[in-house]
Every structure is written in C-alpha cells, then in structure tokens.
Amino acid sequence: MENCYLLVLGDSQSSGPETILRVRGPLEFKCLLDRTDALLMRKEISRTFETLHSQVKSESCVLAVCNSPVVIWPNRGVCATPEEITPDTSCEELKQWMQTDEQESAGKRSAKKRGKKGPATSVINLRLLMEGTKPGPLPAPVLSRNVHKSHFLATTLPMDCVICTTCDDTIKTALELLLELLTHQLHEMEKVILQHMKGTKLLLPEPVHFLLPESKGLVTVVYPAGVPDSQLEAQRKELHQQYELPNDWPYFRRANAYHFPNEPYKDGYLRNPHLVLTHPSLDNGKVYLVQGTYSYHHYMQDRMDDNGWGCAYRSLQSICSWFLQQGYVGRPVPTHKEIQQALVDIGDKPAPFVGSRQWIGSIEVQAVLNQLLQVTSKIMFVSQGSELSSKGRELANHFLTEGTPIMIGGGVLAHTILGVAWSETTGEIRYLILDPHYTGGEDLQVITDKGWCGWKRPDFWDQTAYYNLCLPQRPKVI
Known part of the structure; x- marks a missing residue:
C-alpha cells in the first residue's frame, strides 16, 4: 500500500x-x-x-x-x-x-x-x-437552465x-x-x-x-x-x-503526529523541557534518556493547590502523559481525584481517601498505572540513597529498552527521573530530574535555570533514606 x-x-x-x-x-x-x-x-x-x-x-x-x-x-x-x-x-x-x-x-x-x-x-x-480569474477581457456571461435529478x-x-x-x-x-x-x-x-x-x-x-x-x-x-x-x-x-x-x-x-515547532500546545503544559539542557561530561560516560514526548506536571497546576502533598500525583501525571502522547493509551491524564478513586476501586484505600490530601508513593503509582492504563511496572527497592549510585546499569538499561519516565519516592518527596549519564568504567553517574515541587508558571528558562528540570549529582538524594522506584514497562504494540 x-x-x-x-x-x-x-x-x-x-x-x-x-x-x-x-x-x-x-x-x-x-x-x-x-x-x-x-x-x-x-x-x-x-x-x-x-x-x-x-x-x-x-x-x-x-x-x-x-x-x-x-x-x-x-x-x-x-x-x-x-x-x-x-x-x-x-x-x-x-x-x-x-x-x-x-x-x-x-x-x-x-x-x-x-x-x-x-x-x-x-x-x-x-x-x-x-x-479565480485570468488576465485579459472577460467573455460575456451565458445563462442556461437544465432541469434534471442528480x-x-x-x-x-x-x-x-x-x-x-x-x-x-x-x-x-x-x-x-x-x-x-x-x-x-x-x-x-x-x-x-x-x-x-x-x-x-x-x-x-x-x-x-x-x-x-x-x-x-x-x-x-x-x-x-x-x-x-x-x-x-x-x-x-x-x-x-x-x-x-x-x-x-x-x-x-x-x-x-509530528508537532511543528511554531505551533504552541493548546493545553498549556510544557513538553520535554530537558531538551534545552547541556549533557554532563563524564569520563567514558554515555547519556541514556527518556524516549518520546511527555508533559511537565507540577504543583499548583489545573487550579489544584497540592503544594506539600501532591508531588507523587504530579510525577504520575507526567508518566501518564508519556503513554498518552506516544499513542499507547487514549485516556486523558488523570486528575488527583481520579487517581485516588482508582486506588479505592482496587481496595488499596478506603472510600474517604477520595478528595483527601494524603500522599501516595511508588507502590500506589504502580497500582494506578495498572488500573487506569493497563500498564505494568517494575519496582526497584533501594534501602538507602547512597546505593542509588550503584544503579547506573539498571537505569541505563531501562531507558534503552523501555524509554519511559521513572517515578522515585523516598521519605516525603517524589521526583521523576528522565535519564542518567553513566560511565561504565568509573561508575560515575548523574540523574536527569524533573521536579514536581515547582509552583511557578510555565516558564522554560526559569524551570531550567533554577534546576527544576536539570542534572543532579548523587548527593541530590538523602543518603540515609530508603527509596522505591517505579519503572513503567512499555506495551509492545504497533
């Protein structure tokens, strides 16, 4: 064809x-x-x-x-x-x-x-x-009438x-x-x-x-x-x-479908803010990044005041936007209440959870992705933040094979990992972080200059806190 x-x-x-x-x-x-x-x-x-x-x-x-x-x-x-x-x-x-x-x-x-x-x-x-017309004198108009069904x-x-x-x-x-x-x-x-x-x-x-x-x-x-x-x-x-x-x-x-660079997105969300960043330089290092397009979701968007409790919800929304914009799902990015309702529907939370300001973590993110998008996820457990430095190979392999954003939760904070720069020979690593705790407007320069989307060193993580990482798996479909 x-x-x-x-x-x-x-x-x-x-x-x-x-x-x-x-x-x-x-x-x-x-x-x-x-x-x-x-x-x-x-x-x-x-x-x-x-x-x-x-x-x-x-x-x-x-x-x-x-x-x-x-x-x-x-x-x-x-x-x-x-x-x-x-x-x-x-x-x-x-x-x-x-x-x-x-x-x-x-x-x-x-x-x-x-x-x-x-x-x-x-x-x-x-x-x-x-x-509609050609140069030169125009012929005189001729009218005719012909009646028939057509x-x-x-x-x-x-x-x-x-x-x-x-x-x-x-x-x-x-x-x-x-x-x-x-x-x-x-x-x-x-x-x-x-x-x-x-x-x-x-x-x-x-x-x-x-x-x-x-x-x-x-x-x-x-x-x-x-x-x-x-x-x-x-x-x-x-x-x-x-x-x-x-x-x-x-x-x-x-x-x-290709998005032309001179056409703004109608929903107002920033797409792929990491693309304007300069990659870190590591000895014999390679950069492994999220594949495709996602939207940046953060505190205070959508007329929702979730400052202080909604970071994992926003990270989940960024992940859901990735599956939507790659054509894997047709469902819009879920709201906070829809996320909460999904957890109630599967019996993970009691009914009063809907409409509350309670935190969620990586396990809940995994459950919601499965419930709403039929997307499975792997969970990586890290007993303390200092161990994240040794996860370069696993994270690099994820971005090579799956290419999806990763939600990471530890303590009371959640972030989205969009990529890693990792040296197989030295073990040195940097993390590309999309931070959902940002409360400002959709200003790309502020977001990147202030590090709300940026490369972070291993000391970015609390070295003694435990972390769970939700690694969404990409459906293998055409």
Whole structure:
C-alpha cells in the first residue's frame, strides 16, 4: 500500500540549519452524479480528482507565504512577487520577508526587504490558493437552465504537504518537490475515499505527519478521518514493514503526529523541557534518556493547590502523559481525584481517601498505572540513597529498552527521573530530574535555570533514606 511518502529535500550532510516548508490549503471536491450505482460513482470521483490534479498543475495555482507579501506562481517558471524573489532565491531567504506577530500587531507592515531577520522559527508556512480569474477581457456571461435529478457530493480536501530544506536549497527546487507531493497526496486521498465509501457518504481524508527515528525523516500518511487507530492496525503494520521499523512502538498512531515547532500546545503544559539542557561530561560516560514526548506536571497546576502533598500525583501525571502522547493509551491524564478513586476501586484505600490530601508513593503509582492504563511496572527497592549510585546499569538499561519516565519516592518527596549519564568504567553517574515541587508558571528558562528540570549529582538524594522506584514497562504494540 503506497499510502505515505518521505518529505526530505536537503542533503543530510549539507551545512546550515534546516527549514520546513509546509503548504496547506483547501481544495474543493465537487462531484455531480446522475446515478448512484457504485461503479458510476467511482468513475465520477476519479474524474473529479483528475480535475483537481489539473488545477494543481495549472498556472492558476498560487502559493502565498504566510505573514509576508511574497506570492509565488510555481507553474509559471516560479514567477513571484516581489520581483526580488527569483527561482534561485534560497528557501532560507524567504524568512527575511516574513513578519513576526509583534511587528504585525504594531502595524509594521513592510513591503520591502530591509535586511531584517525573520521570526525565530524553522517553519515557513505557505497557503495553497487558486486564481479565480485570468488576465485579459472577460467573455460575456451565458445563462442556461437544465432541469434534471442528480446527486451532489461535496467536501473540502485539507491539503497539507511538508518538506525539509537546507540553506542551500532554492525555491525552484523546493516548489517542484512540493507540487509533486501535492499531486501524490491527491492520489492518496482518492484511494482513501474510494476504499472507505459507504453509499453516497464520503470519509474525509486526513494527512498526518510523523517524524521517524534513525534519520528516516518526516513521513506523511493519509488516514480516513473519524476512523479510530484501533481499526487501522493492518495499515500501520504495512508502514512498519515499509520503513523497516520494529513492531513494538506505535510510530504511526495519531498521537505520535509530528508537532511543528511554531505551533504552541493548546493545553498549556510544557513538553520535554530537558531538551534545552547541556549533557554532563563524564569520563567514558554515555547519556541514556527518556524516549518520546511527555508533559511537565507540577504543583499548583489545573487550579489544584497540592503544594506539600501532591508531588507523587504530579510525577504520575507526567508518566501518564508519556503513554498518552506516544499513542499507547487514549485516556486523558488523570486528575488527583481520579487517581485516588482508582486506588479505592482496587481496595488499596478506603472510600474517604477520595478528595483527601494524603500522599501516595511508588507502590500506589504502580497500582494506578495498572488500573487506569493497563500498564505494568517494575519496582526497584533501594534501602538507602547512597546505593542509588550503584544503579547506573539498571537505569541505563531501562531507558534503552523501555524509554519511559521513572517515578522515585523516598521519605516525603517524589521526583521523576528522565535519564542518567553513566560511565561504565568509573561508575560515575548523574540523574536527569524533573521536579514536581515547582509552583511557578510555565516558564522554560526559569524551570531550567533554577534546576527544576536539570542534572543532579548523587548527593541530590538523602543518603540515609530508603527509596522505591517505579519503572513503567512499555506495551509492545504497533
């Protein structure tokens, strides 16, 4: 099944930063049927897609660079306005014509390039448009009236294509590939519509982008909108075979869709704050990190005053967010009361526990993960904090094989371990800690500068207190 395609343009060995070019826009699908028998409908739908292909290849196709005065006609020899934009202009130079939100709100609408840098984003958005009229005199309108019964199928195709470019790639080269991808995406949308037709009802095709591991690049898959991931397992298996991916990670579930760096998360939580940190340098040391995406959950979020008692709940929420955002589960991150209710449901706590301000520990975290997410966990017991320094191999192996965040509880404190830097030869170790005791706003610089997410030495732990570590195990599914 040819239902996906690589979206890499620049050579991985090229110098300079990468820029993503993303083209989005609606194409109107309108199909008039004299009869509704299946064979006729399929033929008419295919003819309608042929018309859309012609539109994309026509001189009426227009690409407008968002937040800029740049408009390009890619099928007219890459004709563009302003005139300074030529086919040999680099993709990177387009940023110099783009306005930031601050400039736009202040009314600074510049029509000329003045050497100013574009916004600090690696994404250039383009809008797919079609000219409604052609230059020259217009013919006189002709009206005709023809009465007959017919069935009208109409929908809007959400075209969405992306490529990765480097500073060496020209607009001409990039747009040729984008047009090729738009054409290919139309083919895939036609397949999805024909495959999932039910009578005269059409399922809307849905392009979804995924960033694959091991430098395989960005890949786009066209899924039928409204069909849940549980019904697309056969298609995902084919994709795993096509890209030689292991069958124990849900790379192509919608929750794993690539998040573009210029789009904020709507829920307000920070994602992966550890990515801005510099790794510690150890003699012959290696760094082993959480795999995938998680949200940072901490005190005082969600209008919940849990300062002083909710650290383990927040660590558990960060772990649950990891399973949600990797597509292993569809359940939202549980609230404090939902966590407490789960412990009551399994008989671990009495009914009055719900709504209380009582602490929980690693064993309770293990129980809730199993109850709410059907995720099993291993428990590592450490009789005193000084012994954590000897657990480098076990922790490194966990992040290599499972890749999930670890909840650690000791005394009255709980933290989340996101990784370790460990030297097999010297035994030296550092811990990457996500601290749920933070009470401030979602300020990445404050969180990292103040060490709420940061690398810690072994003396971070109470050397005489005992600790329990909850190591969630990753389900082996596609």
